[in-house]
Amino acid sequence: MPKQTFLNLPEEKRAAFLNIALEEFAGNEYNSASITKIVEKAGIAKGSVYQYFRDKQDLFLYLVDVSNQAMMGFIQQTPPPDSSADFFQTLRWQMSATVLAAQQFPVHARLLRRAYSSPLPFQDEVFEKARQVRDQHFQALVAQAQSAGQLDSRYRPEMVVFVVQSLMGELGNFLQNKFKDHPGDWVGSPEVDATFDEVIEILKSGLA
Amino acid sequence: MPKQTFLNLPEEKRAAFLNIALEEFAGNEYNSASITKIVEKAGIAKGSVYQYFRDKQDLFLYLVDVSNQAMMGFIQQTPPPDSSADFFQTLRWQMSATVLAAQQFPVHARLLRRAYSSPLPFQDEVFEKARQVRDQHFQALVAQAQSAGQLDSRYRPEMVVFVVQSLMGELGNFLQNKFKDHPGDWVGSPEVDATFDEVIEILKSGLA
DNA sequence: ATAAAATATGACTAATCAGTCACATGACCA
DNA sequence: TGGTCATGTGACTGATTAGTCATATTTTAT
Numbered sequence: 001m002p003k004q005t006f007l008n009l010p011e012e013k014r015a016a017f018l019n020i021a022l023e024e025f026a027g028n029e030y031n032s033a034s035i036t037k038i039v040e041k042a043g044i045a046k047g048s049v050y051q052y053f054r055d056k057q058d059l060f061l062y063l064v065d066v067s068n069q070a071m072m073g074f075i076q077q078t079p080p081p082d083s084s085a086d087f088f089q090t091l092r093w094q095m096s097a098t099v100l101a102a103q104q105f106p107v108h109a110r111l112l113r114r115a116y117s118s119p120l121p122f123q124d125e126v127f128e129k130a131r132q133v134r135d136q137h138f139q140a141l142v143a144q145a146q147s148a149g150q151l152d153s154r155y156r157p158e159m160v161v162f163v164v165q166s167l168m169g170e171l172g173n174f175l176q177n178k179f180k181d182h183p184g185d186w187v188g189s190p191e192v193d194a195t196f197d198e199v200i201e202i203l204k205s206g207l208a
Numbered sequence: 209m210p211k212q213t214f215l216n217l218p219e220e221k222r223a224a225f226l227n228i229a230l231e232e233f234a235g236n237e238y239n240s241a242s243i244t245k246i247v248e249k250a251g252i253a254k255g256s257v258y259q260y261f262r263d264k265q266d267l268f269l270y271l272v273d274v275s276n277q278a279m280m281g282f283i284q285q286t287p288p289p290d291s292s293a294d295f296f297q298t299l300r301w302q303m304s305a306t307v308l309a310a311q312q313f314p315v316h317a318r319l320l321r322r323a324y325s326s327p328l329p330f331q332d333e334v335f336e337k338a339r340q341v342r343d344q345h346f347q348a349l350v351a352q353a354q355s356a357g358q359l360d361s362r363y364r365p366e367m368v369v370f371v372v373q374s375l376m377g378e379l380g381n382f383l384q385n386k387f388k389d390h391p392g393d394w395v396g397s398p399e400v401d402a403t404f405d406e407v408i409e410i411l412k413s414g415l416a
Numbered sequence: 417a418t419a420a421a422a423t424a425t426g427a428c429t430a431a432t433c434a435g436t437c438a439c440a441t442g443a444c445c446a
Numbered sequence: 447t448g449g450t451c452a453t454g455t456g457a458c459t460g461a462t463t464a465g466t467c468a469t470a471t472t473t474t475a476t
Binding site: 029031032087088114117118121150151152154155156159160162163166167169170171174195198199201202203204205206207208 | 237239240296322325326329358359360362363364367368370371374375377378379382403406407409410411412413414415416
């Protein structure tokens with residue numbers, strides 16, 4: 001977590017530094033991300049970074065936190081499906097919200113993908129806890145859906161969670177790749193909506 | 209590709225070097241993998257590496273190639289399903305073979321995961337071609353299955369490929385994580401077989 | 417035995433890195 | 447004005463990196 005010094009910074013300066021640091025850690029592996037490059041781009045002295053944060057790891061974990069809050073904040077703003085929504089409608093909403101959030105905060109999203117997809121060169125308790133919370137969210141969703149009879153109860157919950165999480169995780173990549181020539185303007189396009197619908201339909205009814 | 213000098217090396221020395229290099233690149237990001245550490249472990253001079261390979265990138269791409277061949281070779285050894293097998297039986301066989309190969313060659317598999325999952329700090333034509341070949345293999349499989357009526361033709365082939373590839377890609381991780389306390393001996397266990405069956409069944413019939 | 421070709425070596429270069437610290441500059445209050 | 451505290455600074459340390467190259471050793475052919 002940042003030191004008080006960082007929080008005391010004028011909004012403008014703090015935001016500028018944050019954006020540059022986010023960009024660096026979103027674009028490079030933890031070990032390759034360079035504090036030196038960040039301070040050069042930000043036009044500040046290297047020592048300043050260590051007035052703001054304990055070390056590189058502290059800065060990185062803060063950036064993860066900031067990114068998480070940005071994404072979560074956005075997701076919670078999107079209107080949730082009404083309470084009568086079934087498992088698949090809820091999933092569809094979550095898919096859409098997650099991808100839209102990644103559209104709105106592409107740098108934050110890239111940073112989070114990096115942070116969660118490949119193992120970090122250090123252990124962090126808080127970070128691991130966040131992972132578990134995300135897992136338990138899905139576990140609960142699945143368990144509830146199964147007891148409500150919306151989900152085939154032959155399947156073990158952990159397998160359902162695996163399938164759903166795999167697809168959700170890769171979908172962002174897939175869309176980004178698919179629309180990489182149409183920067184940004186595919187946010188709520190029918191094409192994307194159709195993709196969501198198709199994935200949900202496959203999950204619901206199967207391929208056969 | 210390695211220089212002739214490397215290929216002239218006595219089998220024993222070559223294999224020892226390869227294993228140490230594979231381990232280093234499987235365990236570290238490309239930028240963090242250290243030639244210096246490799247030569248220290250191998251007990252050879254640093255200059256020797258540059259008698260064997262043009263540079264770090266050349267070595268890395270060769271290791272990817274070696275890993276690919278090891279995995280492919282193993283997969284092709286496993287008895288293929290008979291020619292009357294449908295799409296899902298073929299998929300099931302490919303799943304099993306891939307995971308078994310990752311069991312037999314865990315280091316190679318880790319290296320390949322790293323190479324294909326996160327973007328490399330350089331571009332390589334050969335590498336990209338290999339990616340496309342893998343994609344086209346699935347495309348063909350899906351197209352054939354759809355025209356044979358084994359696959360719901362409502363779905364766009366690219367979406368089916370996306371779903372199947374996402375699950376196949378994550379399944380290795382999932383199993384590794386699930387059995388991380390039972391090193392190695394879950395190779396052909398009923399537990400694993402059941403997992404394959406369940407994933408295939410979900411794909412086939414859906415979750416509802 | 418001798419010459420030539422192939423291979424092995426490790427000290428060295430130039431670059432980069434995270435992190436430190438003595439000092440400078442600024443703000444704020446008495 | 448003088449004093450205290452927060453903030454900013456950038457040269458510096460020690461470690462590490464990929465890659466080079468003149469030299470040494472070994473192998474091969476004559």
